[in-house]
Structure formats: structure tokens, C-alpha cells
Amino acid sequence: PRSIYLSRHGESQFNVEGKIGDSLLSPNGEKYMHALPALIKDNIGDAPLTVWTSTLRRTIQTASELNYPKLTWKSLDELDAGVCDAMTYEEIEQAYPDDFANRNEDKFNYRYRGGESYRDVVVRLEPVIMELERQENILIIGHQAILRCLYAYFHHLPQVDLPYIKIPLHTKLTPKAYGCDEERCIILS
Numbered sequence: 001p002r003s004i005y006l007s008r009h010g011e012s013q014f015n016v017e018g019k020i021g022d023s024l025l026s027p028n029g030e031k032y033m034h035a036l037p038a039l040i041k042d043n044i045g046d047a048p049l050t051v052w053t054s055t056l057r058r059t060i061q062t063a064s065e066l067n068y069p070k071l072t073w074k075s076l077d078e079l080d081a082g083v084c085d086a087m088t089y090e091e092i093e094q095a096y097p098d099d100f101a102n103r104n105e106d107k108f109n110y111r112y113r114g115g116e117s118y119r120d121v122v123v124r125l126e127p128v129i130m131e132l133e134r135q136e137n138i139l140i141i142g143h144q145a146i147l148r149c150l151y152a153y154f155h156h157l158p159q160v161d162l163p164y165i166k167i168p169l170h171t172k173l174t175p176k177a178y179g180c181d182e183e184r185c186i187i188l189s
């Protein structure tokens with residue numbers, strides 16, 4: 001069977017600061033970047049693989065040491081937090097308390113001011129999913145919200161649960177496999 005591997009980017013400087021948005025990798029994230037080629041090799045051996053990233057720095061940097069054909073997709077960019085980009089959740093709660101409450105109330109449908117909702121992301125991922133269905137082994141180095149949507153699609157999880165699926169950063173380098181019949185969708189974490 002062919003496999004779809006999902007991995008988040010390595011820990012970024014913004015992850016360390018508790019901010020949402022794009023930045024380069026932290027020292028920990030760079031360790032993950034260096035470890036990734038061997039991690040992949042251990043899991044897929046010499047099977048052919050194509051690596052997809054977003055257009056954001058933290059995924060491109062994470063993939064930078066991988067020797068496979070690569071493709072960057074704008075549609076794989078992280079959920080756009082609009083005016084809240086580069087803020088911490090505490091700052092968001094202070095600056096936009098009503099929005100913060102609304103998001104907790106209905107995280108799937110809440111759309112950031114000037115940004116996106118999970119529902120918006122699901123729609124923009126449609127072409128990515130169509131292309132994924134036609135491909136062989138793919139590794140996606142992506143973002144938490146994006147991987148939640150893809151994972152929920154392949155595992156038929158309900159929309160209300162989708163925004164809460166845990167997609168860890170590189171806490172340990174062992175893959176967790178979730179068997180499907182025809183194809184496997186695996187989270188590398």
C-alpha cells in the first residue's frame with residue numbers, strides 16, 4: 001500500500017515564544033531538521049517519496065536536508081490568523097476578548113479577523129486532497145491546523161472534533177501508524 005506521512009515542521013522560534021505565525025526554527029527545531037532524513041529512512045527505507053511543504057519558512061527549513069523531490073503548496077500554508085498573526089493567545093484574549101470567546105464556542109467555524117476559519121481551510125485543501133489521492137508515497141511537512149484537516153479527512157473524523165486533534169511537534173521520533181485498508185496515513189512525531 002502507498003503511505004501518506006504527516007509531520008509538523010520542527011519547533012519554531014514562535015513556538016518557543018507561544019506566538020502563532022511564521023518564523024525560522026529554534027535550536028530544537030533544527031535538531032529535528034537534522035534528524036529527519038534518518039527518521040524517514042528508518043520508516044520507508046528506499047521506497048520512492050515526494051515531500052510536500054507549505055510556502056512558509058518553518059516547513060521549508062524543516063525539509064531542507066531531505067533528498068527527495070519536493071513541492072511547495074500555498075494551499076498547505078497554516079490557517080491564516082489575520083490580525084492575530086504573530087500574537088500570543090494571551091495577547092489575543094486581551095485585544096479581542098469577544099473573538100477569543102467565540103473561537104472557544106465554535107472553533108471550527110470561527111474566522112479570524114482578516115484571516116481564516118478551519119472551515120475555510122478544509123475548502124482550500126480540496127485540491128491538495130485530490131492530488132494526494134492520485135499520488136504514491138507522500139510526506140507532508142505541514143502545520144498543526146492543516147494536518148488536523150488532512151488527518152480528519154483520511155480518518156473520517158467529525159468536524160467538531162477536528163480543531164482539537166493533537167498533532168504534536170517532534171516529542172519523540174517514533175511513528176504511530178493508523179492502518180487503513182488501501183492506504184496508510186501516518187503521523188511522524
Ligand code: G3H
Nearest residue numbers: 020021078079143144145
Ligand atoms: O495557528 C496555528 C495553530 O497551530 C493552530 O492552533 O487552531 O489550536 O489555535 P489552534
